[in-house]
Amino acid sequence: MDDYGDMLLRTACLLLKDRHSAEEAVQDTFIQAYAKMNQLQDPERLKAWLIRIVVNRCRMKQRTWSWRNTFPSGGSELQTSEDAGFTAGAEELFMVEWNNIRLAESIRNLDYVYRECLTLYYFHEMNIREISEQLNTPENTIKSRLARGRTLLKKMLEKEGHFL
Missing domain, CATH: 1.10.8 (Helicase, Ruva Protein; domain 3)
Structure with a gap:
């Protein structure tokens, strides 16, 4: 545990x-x-x-x-400054936390299937084959969900005035 x-x-x-x-x-x-x-x-x-x-x-x-x-x-x-092992100044730590919060909020607003794929791909660093096996879903479906999820996430962040 x-x-x-x-x-x-x-x-x-x-x-x-x-x-x-x-x-x-x-x-x-x-x-x-x-x-x-x-x-x-x-x-x-x-x-x-x-x-x-x-x-x-x-x-x-x-x-x-x-x-x-x-x-x-x-x-x-998402990731705290402690998790990332940062030894930066207060302003840098604040910006990392702020960006994590904004990103987490945007990800939470996605449909479940996109959240699921993006989380496994980016936060667990699983490749498409591993995600496909994990979710018992065809690889092409995973690729489509990742692409759509990224597009939706980008649009959401741009609409809110946040750029990655």
């Missing part, structure tokens, strides 16, 4: 848009992983296996009508 908890929580926060639901999804992930540890065939793929479980948990939560209508928006975190 110490090794992967923060990474899984960031993923769940980005996907679910609600920290409390994300914490619940991560907790459920570790419970399920512990209960089904014998199904993990390759211990070196533990990280990918946990990501798959948390993404599936988030999908299950996202599908429930009451959840979608109860949590239309919420907070999430």
Whole structure:
């Protein structure tokens, strides 16, 4: 949990848009992983296996009508200055945090399928083949979702006056 908890929580926060639901999804992930540890065939793929479980948990939560209508928006975190190992001045740290907040808010406003692909691609640095396997979705669909997600994100940021 110490090794992967923060990474899984960031993923769940980005996907679910609600920290409390994300914490619940991560907790459920570790419970399920512990209960089904014998199904993990390759211990070196533990990280990918946990990501798959948390993404599936988030999908299950996202599908429930009451959840979608109860949590239309919420907070999430991207990368803090501590995570990045910065030793910059206060102004630089503020700008990094500010840009992360703006980016997180824009990502949260995307449809779930785009948030999911962008999160796995950029924040977990998974390639298209790995995302395809993880989501059990054709590679061309993943490429399309990434392209559309980037386009929508760019338009959103430009509309708000933010440029990457």
